[in-house]
Amino acid sequence: MNASKADPTPTANGSLPTQRRTYSIGELARMFEVTPRTIRFYEQEGLLAPERRGQTRIYHEKDRVRLKLTLRGKRLGFSLAEIREVIEMYDAMPDGNARQLKRLLEILADKRNNMERQLEDIRLMQRELDDVEMRAREVLERLDH
Incomplete structure (x- = not known):
């Protein structure tokens, strides 16, 4: 387990962090079951900003949270630009900025609408496949008799 030197800056409650x-x-x-190359890619894209000590990257809790949000966003089908926008909102929202939260809700609604359209497309394709399969079985059955 790595730990940086104690930070002399008091926390919100006035105590000194250890x-x-x-x-x-x-x-x-x-931790996230990805390759170091994946992490370097997200760093190159500006989603992570580790501290550098020579050639060594030192990642802090903020980087861990950003990586978690990035990977979750990718699983949900977000583009890197959308992930970046959400992360920037996350970084700027300690006070719960209403404008940022509204924008986040817009992004989520748009993503949900896209997923609903994709689901409908998949259902339509399934019906078409079912229809083709049924016809092929009927023809095959006639050929076998």
């Missing part, structure tokens, strides 16, 4: 958790690229890769 140590902040840091992560290596390998630790994050194992």
